[in-house]
Amino acid sequence: MPVFQDDDDDDDVQSSPVYEKKNGLGGQVEVETRATNMSDTELRHNNRHHHHHRGGNKDSSDFSTAHSLSGQGSSAGGERSGSEGSDGALDKDRIEIKPVNDEDDTSVMITFNQGVSPFIITLTFVASISGFLFGYDTGYISSALISIGTDLDGRVLTYGNKEIVTAATSLGALISSTMAGTAADMYGRKPCIMFSNIMFLVGAILQVSAHKFWQMAAGRLIMGFGVGIGSLISPLFISEIAPKMIRGRLTVINSLWLTGGQLIAYGLGAAFNHVNNGWRILVGLSLVPTVLQFCFFLFLPDTPRYYVLKGDYEMAKVVLRKSYRDAPEEIIDQKVQELADLNHSIPGRNQAERYWNSVKELHTVPSNFRALIIACGLQAIQQFTGWNSLMYFSGTIFETVGFKNSSAVSIIVSGTNFIFTLVAFFAIDKIGRRCILLIGLPGMAMALTVCAIAFHFIGIKFDGKDATVAHGGYSSWGIVIIVFIILYAAFYALGIGTVPWQQSELFPTNVRGIGTSYATATNWAGSLVIASTFLTMLQNITPSGTFAFFAALSAVSFVFCYFCYPELSGLELEEVQTILKDGFNIKASKALAKKRKMQAATVQHDMKYEPTQEIIEE
Numbered sequence: 001m002p003v004f005q006d007d008d009d010d011d012d013v014q015s016s017p018v019y020e021k022k023n024g025l026g027g028q029v030e031v032e033t034r035a036t037n038m039s040d041t042e043l044r045h046n047n048r049h050h051h052h053h054r055g056g057n058k059d060s061s062d063f064s065t066a067h068s069l070s071g072q073g074s075s076a077g078g079e080r081s082g083s084e085g086s087d088g089a090l091d092k093d094r095i096e097i098k099p100v101n102d103e104d105d106t107s108v109m110i111t112f113n114q115g116v117s118p119f120i121i122t123l124t125f126v127a128s129i130s131g132f133l134f135g136y137d138t139g140y141i142s143s144a145l146i147s148i149g150t151d152l153d154g155r156v157l158t159y160g161n162k163e164i165v166t167a168a169t170s171l172g173a174l175i176s177s178t179m180a181g182t183a184a185d186m187y188g189r190k191p192c193i194m195f196s197n198i199m200f201l202v203g204a205i206l207q208v209s210a211h212k213f214w215q216m217a218a219g220r221l222i223m224g225f226g227v228g229i230g231s232l233i234s235p236l237f238i239s240e241i242a243p244k245m246i247r248g249r250l251t252v253i254n255s256l257w258l259t260g261g262q263l264i265a266y267g268l269g270a271a272f273n274h275v276n277n278g279w280r281i282l283v284g285l286s287l288v289p290t291v292l293q294f295c296f297f298l299f300l301p302d303t304p305r306y307y308v309l310k311g312d313y314e315m316a317k318v319v320l321r322k323s324y325r326d327a328p329e330e331i332i333d334q335k336v337q338e339l340a341d342l343n344h345s346i347p348g349r350n351q352a353e354r355y356w357n358s359v360k361e362l363h364t365v366p367s368n369f370r371a372l373i374i375a376c377g378l379q380a381i382q383q384f385t386g387w388n389s390l391m392y393f394s395g396t397i398f399e400t401v402g403f404k405n406s407s408a409v410s411i412i413v414s415g416t417n418f419i420f421t422l423v424a425f426f427a428i429d430k431i432g433r434r435c436i437l438l439i440g441l442p443g444m445a446m447a448l449t450v451c452a453i454a455f456h457f458i459g460i461k462f463d464g465k466d467a468t469v470a471h472g473g474y475s476s477w478g479i480v481i482i483v484f485i486i487l488y489a490a491f492y493a494l495g496i497g498t499v500p501w502q503q504s505e506l507f508p509t510n511v512r513g514i515g516t517s518y519a520t521a522t523n524w525a526g527s528l529v530i531a532s533t534f535l536t537m538l539q540n541i542t543p544s545g546t547f548a549f550f551a552a553l554s555a556v557s558f559v560f561c562y563f564c565y566p567e568l569s570g571l572e573l574e575e576v577q578t579i580l581k582d583g584f585n586i587k588a589s590k591a592l593a594k595k596r597k598m599q600a601a602t603v604q605h606d607m608k609y610e611p612t613q614e615i616i617e618e
């Protein structure tokens with residue numbers, strides 16, 4: 001079995017089941033990429049085949065389609081292929097299909113040149129409406145808080161009231177996200193999203209008709225239940241229907257809808273700022289996408305994985321057939337078989353036992369626990385570096401530093417967030433998650449530090465109800481604050497705003513639901529803490545102190561990511577597990593990601609012409 005030293009910097013595209021790497025401490029770390037646990041699900045069928053050697057050479061001989069991009073097929077198929085001489089007994093026309101160990105994967109499907117079907121695009125589009133609602137409903141509150149005036153209880157809202165109305169949604173989201181993963185396994189992803197639509201509906205109606213502060217807060221809380229469910233299920237749904245090779249990007253599409261929703265909320269907020277009861281229109285408009293998503297889902301199916309989970313193999317096949325229109329029936333059958341085999345790999349006689357075993361596995365298996373640290377760590381960093389306090393209160397801040405049309409400035413901030421999420425969409429696989437994180441965090445720390453200094457010179461004071469500035473009107477420090485808040489937004493969206501939502505790739509199948517639930521709950525807990533304390537912080541430790549605090553946290557977060565976040569772009573899911581097996585193995589992950597990218601480029605190029613392919617080691 002071939003072995004290569006990976007501590008060199010060569011760019012070859014060798015693929016091997018065993019890698020020897022030096023870890024950061026100089027010790028030897030053996031990273032084995034065999035999909036050993038899946039060998040029992042090995043499937044075979046007769047078909048025409050092609051055999052790709054590394055470097056993209058092809059010949060026609062015995063073949064295993066194990067793993068097109070990673071060469072993991074080398075575990076079972078590769079060993080056979082590797083002993084070609086002794087394998088002469090193998091039937092020339094036999095294709096051996098071995099799944100990777102991820103049931104979301106299209107490892108059988110990858111034997112086709114599969115485009116993204118209109119059906120997959122439709123499902124992604126409809127599921128992402130949850131992302132839009134997440135963004136819109138967390139976005140409109142900033143301008144609503146300004147235009148609400150004395151419409152509730154006939155008085156001006158205190159900062160405390162504003163914090164409650166804002167934080168209620170995060171609280172609702174926190175509560176529902178802790179249960180959403182399990183509910184999705186029990187009742188299905190689609191019913192969960194439809195249930196979230198009902199929460200959005202009830203919450204919005206309560207708010208639109210509110211004349212009392214507490215009714216408004218209750219409406220925001222119930223809307224939050226919907227946001228929490230949507231924020232977890234939508235990326236999960238997309239990852240389960242997406243073809244493996246574009247799964248990462250499709251997940252970022254959900255983030256694009258999210259930040260786009262925030263942008264639209266700010267735009268409409270500016271438009272309705274001076275309209276009587278304009279905030280009610282803002283809230284009321286959120287009913288449109290909710291109702292649309294609910295109606296669309298009446299006609300759309302759940303994910304194949306869910307149907308297999310429930311034993312409804314026929315429905316799973318129906319969805320797969322629509323998703324991969326060119327796939328022959330036998331491939332569809334085998335994909336369903338793969339999913340069924342993987343489904344049994346979760347131990348337990350019933351749902352409760354399986355749930356408990358997942359919880360145990362999450363905490364006791366070292367690679368899972370490291371994945372948990374990274375996933376929760378990134379979500380916590382995303383929130384505790386202060387972005388959402390700006391999303392929620394930027395209107396108030398900009399008004400205070402002298403900008404009358406504060407909503408317009410807020411549009412620029414959320415527009416920057418959207419545009420740089422788009423930049424992240426292109427960069428996340430190309431230059432890698434780790435790299436954009438390590439660019440973004442120091443950039444944020446720098447921008448926040450400048451804001452802290454500017455706030456000091458502008459002489460701003462919050463007394464819990466009103467904000468006063470020593471130098472009223474436009475000032476050069478006010479402009480510095482706006483410019484650097486925009487820069488902060490750009491660095492944020494490029495890295496930490498987007499990367500944490502790739503969380504599902506960190507976990508293996510059996511703990512993915514529960515792992516992503518923990519991480520999503522961490523996100524909402526952080527959002528809740530920040531939203532409910534930001535204005536109090538401004539008051540007690542001054543705006544300068546608050547921004548300096550966020551700057552310090554960004555700097556510390558950089559250190560965390562530098563030492564704990566491996567490069568995962570282009571890696572197969574089980575490779576992520578092996579990378580995390582005995583440490584965070586940053587160096588090894590970077591080398592492996594580099595090689596995988598080159599292999600993927602070769603395979604993608606060839607896929608245009610070949611129905612099947614594989615990279616194997618010689």
Ligand SMILES: O[C@H]1[C@H](O)[C@@H](O)[C@H](O)[C@@H](O)[C@H]1O
Pocket residue numbers: 138255258259262382387388391417493497498501523527
């Ligand atoms: O990824 C998103 C995005 O960055 C949003 O702008 C932010 O409001 C959310 O909290 C975050 O989860």
